[in-house]
Amino acid sequence: MRKQSKWIVIALLALAMLLQACGQEDGKPANSANPANGKADPAESAGNTLIYAAETEFDKINPVLEDTVDINNLIFRGLMRFDETNTPQPDMAESYEISPDGLVYQFKLKQGIRFHDGQELTAEDVVFTISSILDEQVQSVVRSEFVQIDSIEAVHDHEVKITLKQPFPPLLDKLTIGIVPKHALDGQDMNTADFNQNPIGTGPYRFVKWDRGQSVTLQAYPEYYGKRASIDRVIVKFVPDSSVRMLQLETGEVDMAYLEPSAVEKMSKNDKIAIYKSPSADYRAMMYNMNFELFQDVNVRKALNYAVDRAAVVDGILLGYGEPAYSPLQMNKFANEQIEKYEYNLDKADEYLTAAGWIPGSDQIRVKDGKRLAFTITAPSSDPVRVQLATYLASQLKKIGADVNAAALDWSVIDISKTEAFMLGWGSPFDADDHTYRLFHSSEIGSGTNYGSYSDPAVDKLLEEARTTADTVKREELYKQFQQALAENPPYIFIAYQHALYGVNQKVKGIKIKTLGHHGAGFLWNLEEWTLHD
Numbered sequence: 001m002r003k004q005s006k007w008i009v010i011a012l013l014a015l016a017m018l019l020q021a022c023g024q025e026d027g028k029p030a031n032s033a034n035p036a037n038g039k040a041d042p043a044e045s046a047g048n049t050l051i052y053a054a055e056t057e058f059d060k061i062n063p064v065l066e067d068t069v070d071i072n073n074l075i076f077r078g079l080m081r082f083d084e085t086n087t088p089q090p091d092m093a094e095s096y097e098i099s100p101d102g103l104v105y106q107f108k109l110k111q112g113i114r115f116h117d118g119q120e121l122t123a124e125d126v127v128f129t130i131s132s133i134l135d136e137q138v139q140s141v142v143r144s145e146f147v148q149i150d151s152i153e154a155v156h157d158h159e160v161k162i163t164l165k166q167p168f169p170p171l172l173d174k175l176t177i178g179i180v181p182k183h184a185l186d187g188q189d190m191n192t193a194d195f196n197q198n199p200i201g202t203g204p205y206r207f208v209k210w211d212r213g214q215s216v217t218l219q220a221y222p223e224y225y226g227k228r229a230s231i232d233r234v235i236v237k238f239v240p241d242s243s244v245r246m247l248q249l250e251t252g253e254v255d256m257a258y259l260e261p262s263a264v265e266k267m268s269k270n271d272k273i274a275i276y277k278s279p280s281a282d283y284r285a286m287m288y289n290m291n292f293e294l295f296q297d298v299n300v301r302k303a304l305n306y307a308v309d310r311a312a313v314v315d316g317i318l319l320g321y322g323e324p325a326y327s328p329l330q331m332n333k334f335a336n337e338q339i340e341k342y343e344y345n346l347d348k349a350d351e352y353l354t355a356a357g358w359i360p361g362s363d364q365i366r367v368k369d370g371k372r373l374a375f376t377i378t379a380p381s382s383d384p385v386r387v388q389l390a391t392y393l394a395s396q397l398k399k400i401g402a403d404v405n406a407a408a409l410d411w412s413v414i415d416i417s418k419t420e421a422f423m424l425g426w427g428s429p430f431d432a433d434d435h436t437y438r439l440f441h442s443s444e445i446g447s448g449t450n451y452g453s454y455s456d457p458a459v460d461k462l463l464e465e466a467r468t469t470a471d472t473v474k475r476e477e478l479y480k481q482f483q484q485a486l487a488e489n490p491p492y493i494f495i496a497y498q499h500a501l502y503g504v505n506q507k508v509k510g511i512k513i514k515t516l517g518h519h520g521a522g523f524l525w526n527l528e529e530w531t532l533h534d
Contacts, residue, residue: 048532049233050508053245053257055382055519056411057213057238060196063178064132064140069521071236074218075116076178076201079107079126079160082525084514086429088172092121092179092202092225102167102470109158113225115181116206123154128182130162138190144438144448145174148468167470170431178203204229204528214238220528229528230510240382249273249503255532256504258520260384261319267503274508277321278500278523279515281331282427284389285492286377287452292420294375301490303352305342307400308393312344313496317388321501325494327483328439331515334432336480339487342494349400358401366401374403378416379423381408386423389495416451424451424492429515429522432479433467440491454491507533 058068063076081091090096093107113121130152133140148168155161164171184200185193199207204226205218215237220229237254239245245257250270259267259275267273288295295301310324326341358366358373366373379390390406397404416422428435437444441463444450462485466478500520504511510530516522 048231049235050231050256050527050530050532051235051237051254052524053239053248053254054236055240055242055245055258057240061199061207061210061216062180062190062196064129064138064142064180064190065196067141069517070524071216071218072178073203073522073525074205074234074527075199075203075207076180077203078177078179079109079175080172081176082173082430082522084512084526086515088176091176093175096172102169103164105162105164105171106155107160107162109160110225111158113202114223115184115202116200116221117181117184118223119181119183121179121181121202122157123160124157125179125182126160127152127154128186129177129179132180132185132190133177141449142174142177142438144441144444145170145433166468168468169470169472169475170433170467173431173434205234208233224528227528230531231527234527242382242384246503249505252505255508256502258523259501259503261317261321261498261501262384263503264319264321264501272506273503274506276500276502276504276511276513276523278502278513278520279331280427280498280500280517280520281429281515282425282500282518282520283325283328283330283494283497284386285325285424285426285494286389286393287416287419287422287424287492288454288490289417289420289422289451290453290455290491292375294373295421297356298489299352299356300358300373302342303349303356303400304397304402305490305493306345306349306352307397307402308342308493308495309344309396310495313389313392317385317392318496318498321499322496325497327486327494328426328436329432329479329483330497331427331429332432332479334476334479336483338480339484342487342490346399353400360401364401365403372403373401374405375420376405376407377421377423378407378409378414378419380411380414382411383423383425385498386425390423393493417453422451425498425518427497427518429517432475433463435518436479436482437463437467440486452491456485456489458485459489509533 058066060066061071063072077091079093080088083089092110092113094110096105096107098105109123115121132138133143133146148164148166149162150165151163153161178201181200185195197210204221204224206221208217208219210216215235218234220232242260246263248254249257264275268275288301290296314322314324329335353366357368361367377390377393379386387408394404394406426435438449440454440459442455442460445453462478462482466475469475469478500516502523508530512526
């Protein structure tokens with residue numbers, strides 16, 4: 001009997017090992033555990049899936065390093081979060097207090113918030129994130145937006161104190177930035193850390209995988225502190241070609257996509273597709289590179305501004321989905337409608353060029369000191385609207401004797417700071433400091449986003465005062481003066497504001513429209529509230 005029992009035990013052990021082996025694939029258990037909660041990994045049974053066709057792929061997923069708004073907001077969350085009116089409201093912060101002098105902000109964090117690896121969020125993570133942004137060794141794209149912070153400290157496990165050098169009204173806006181986990185990054189070079197390819201956040205979706213050149217897959221995080229997402233899985237698919245995005249939307253290969261104006265009419269005829277036309281602070285402009293001698297003469301820049309028929313652009317290229325642009329704060333509450341708008345006027349363009357000494361040559365191209373009035377406008381080839389704008393400007397500016405070429409190049413070979421002129425896209429629906437200081441302040445030349453090396457002492461002073469003035473009335477006046485100074489010494493040809501256009505499968509419900517930023521950034525802002533209905 002003992003021998004028989006022994007062989008029965010051995011047989012049962014062998015059978016158990018065989019079953020375990022059959023339940024594995026590539027060395028991974030079929031029912032792998034989610035490290036955050038010990039339950040079966042939901043990626044193994046994805047449930048309903050939303051596929052979003054994005055225009056471009058990013059290099060890193062880390063809010064400290066790269067401003068990839070939509071995917072960052074799904075994976076990461078901040079102390080604050082923008083609501084439907086783009087006003088910052090407490091998110092991971094339970095509450096906050098501001099000292100009477102506007103220099104000290106104290107935040108109490110919600111307790112029980114967990115990162116996607118199961119570790120609890122504490123004040124140390126907030127301190128680590130902001131300190132990393134301010135660290136000059138960390139290549140943060142938003143460092144200039146936090147330099148008014150004098151110190152940040154963890155007063156308690158769930159309480160953070162921020163002390164400012166001067167009052168800084170935009171701070172609550174800035175603190176919508178996602179918080180990264182100290183335990184996953186401490187002691188590493190954040191610029192090259194593996195975290196940037198395998199991010200860990202506290203948002204409604206956790207990172208699952210990244211197929212370079214193809215897509216990023218996210219899974220609803222069951223332990224999310226807010227509303228649990230109804231859509232189980234989100235795939236962000238990289239489709240740079242606008243015509244391919246439209247085709248995949250038509251065939252149902254993707255559920256939603258950013259549309260070019262030329263695609264709207266066709267897609268509107270498809271009863272399976274809903275068209276969303278969101279208001280936007282997203283403008284298109286031709287950047288003057290001030291390192292190019294031609295553009296160092298303000299009269300040349302003014303002349304070129306007068307030579308552009310913006311209304312024709314809105315009607316002919318944007319097909320009515322936009323409006324003429326004249327200021328980076330045109331959609332902001334501090335907009336200055338009294339500044340020079342550079343309305344189409346070829347006579348004025350001629351006057352400025354002639355006064356600057358540019359005389360028509362034998363071929364009608366203007367010359368000065370033996371040099372032709374000539375330059376190239378570069379545009380990313382993956383963006384049809386920017387390519388059309390560059391082509392249009394090249395043709396239009398010939399009317400005033402400028403020999404202008406349009407070059408459509410792949411992003412991989414573009415260095416904006418090295419181009420003579422570039423077709424930019426910018427715009428923010430938030431505080432007036434956003435997309436103004438980091439675009440036009442001279443401190444942002446070289447290491448920031450002031451790619452055209454624009455420098456104007458008056459503009460610098462106004463931007464500095466406006467971002468550190470607590471009085472709303474005074475701030476408004478300063479930003480209006482800033483817009484006036486910018487118009488008198490233009491860094492760009494502001495051309496048009498473009499509406500954000502999205503095609504979305506009718507099965508997607510719960511989308512809430514609000515004013516969006518550059519290239520429709522923010523459209524996914526309430527995705528955890530969306531549902532799918534077949």
